[in-house]
Amino acid sequence: MIRQIALFVLPAVLGFADDALPKAETILDHYIEVTGGKAAYEKRKTEVAKGTLEMTAQGVKAAVTRYSAAPDKSYSLLEIEGAGKIESGSGNGIAWDNSAMMGPHLKSGEEKTQALREAMFNAQLNWRKVYSKVETTGVETIDGEECYKVVLTPETGKPETQYFQKKSGLAVKMTMTLVNQMGEVPAEVLISDYKDFGGVLIPTKQINKAAGQEFTTTIQSVSVNEEIPPERFEPPAEIKALLDKK
């Protein structure tokens, strides 16, 4: 009920913002409300999401599985048709990726910081822990809908920009600079198709554009609070070997 009221009232409140933009804090908190509310987020302790990744222009397809657990553990497996597996993970202060193609890699610097930030469970709920500064900088129309443009700056690292629909309060677009071994790559993510999984709305479609490439991730299922064996988050032997060398 409270959520319904919030859904009804907050857009109206935000509507004042035509002249004076609403505070970014308000927009971000509103997002939590319209996607399920704080209580629903707090009930979640683990998540197993399964889906697909497709690079249409190149004809490349992959199966994606992502395991996440509070407070900061994650393990992702990308199984690419014709190119094998790419694993990545975070937890206990380390972030890594590993594949037969590229070999084992322990992340460091900004790449590590970004990976750890992304691995934070319920990051949307905990945005105050993730970002040290948030600011509404304007209004842009995306797919015919007016959206608030919010710039979020983490404690360390580059700012990212999120776009929230005025009407629904949902995030529909992000722009950021991806940092990895290859360099800093400007990226844009279009977010859509929100669906309810365990009381929280999760976007099930993301169109990612970076370095002249475009790929689409589609989430097909999300299992909430499934028991995940702790060893699922253990880094593979190749990563452990690198850690032992340090």
Add this chain to the structure above:
Amino acid sequence: MRLLAGLLAFCGSLAAQLTPEQKELNTASFEKVWTTIRDKHWQKNPGGLDWQAIHDEFRPKIDHAETNDQARALIREMLGRLKQTHFAVFAANVYEDVGAVSMGDGSSGIDVRVIDDRAVVTNVDPGSPADKAGVKPGWVVVSVDTKELAPAIQKLKADPAIHEIALERAVLARLTGPMGGTIQVTFLKGLDAGLTVMDLPLAAPRGQVAKFGNLPPTHVWTETKRLGNTGYIRFNMFLDLVHVMASFSDTVNSCLKQCDGLIIDLRGNPGGIGGMALGMAGFFLDKPDQKLGTMYLRETSLKFVVNPRPEVFMGPVAILVDGTSASTSEIFAGGLKDLGRARIFGTRTAAAALPSVIEKLPNGDGFQYAMANYISDGGQTLEGNGVAPDVEIKLTREALLAGHDPVEDAALEWIKKQRSPQ
């Protein structure tokens, strides 16, 4: 006689004059070339030029071009302003030869290179129809199904825009056909021998079919062996990642503490998945954050950083290349050369490090362009330059006929010297 000459000249000029439709096709071709570079070149101002001004300068000239040759020359002049390689236009008849695609999936098992303007057998796949028929390296392929190869080779070599890799592909395409079919090949066997005609059945190519994305299904094979105490690996493409990486990993790991050196034979390897070059380089570099090079796109640049494997081979590494080693092969060879981790043997590589594309223009000409620039760690622009070998050795027919591979022999000799310096 003068009248006849005048008539011929008149007829010639009539034949060369363009119809309005042909002029339109040339204009459309010019616009396609100009627009493609405007939209896809890695520099916002291609070649540091005011690209719009280039359009405004050349478009009226194209509109007034009286022949296809004039129009093509103008487009080439425009591309020349870029002062960058891998931007070329081929005449329609040459494009048809360059674009000569495989006539079918069937293969006789022969690999050839153009040596002294002749198609010479350099390798025969073990167990292939050619192997069973007794075809040997060093033989010259004179004709296939009664069509002589020499005229096509001469025509392709005469066009400066045609690179060795395109030439070799065009020649190899003539040795393919439908699986189960037969090609009649005329060989010149020995140095003094006469011609021999053989009917060679066409069978499935060597290796197993690999699929990746939109690439056509491709047969991929690996070959590993020991040459004395030197490890050797050859694979025909950077594809079939699971099997090729496993084979590569097994070869290197089996050599870790036992081999005097390692030979990686990339001759004939046209590239494939770029990431595999990084993964393979990780077996030979023991320090993190080293890179093979940097790829420059319009929006960003990508560093090709190598992740060292937990166990690495730090002995001598020889990489064998030739004019058909392209793309990922060049990134791998050029990077390890610049990092001082490999010595390169053979001939200069294809100079096609990037995914350059050849498209057909509205007037039938072929248009080649690259979409990014790649600079190796040592500052070399691989596109258009290729990887220069440390030790240049050309294959000769005489050596092949004698059962020698002079490139491999030189690599083995170098590895031997590393073990026991003179």
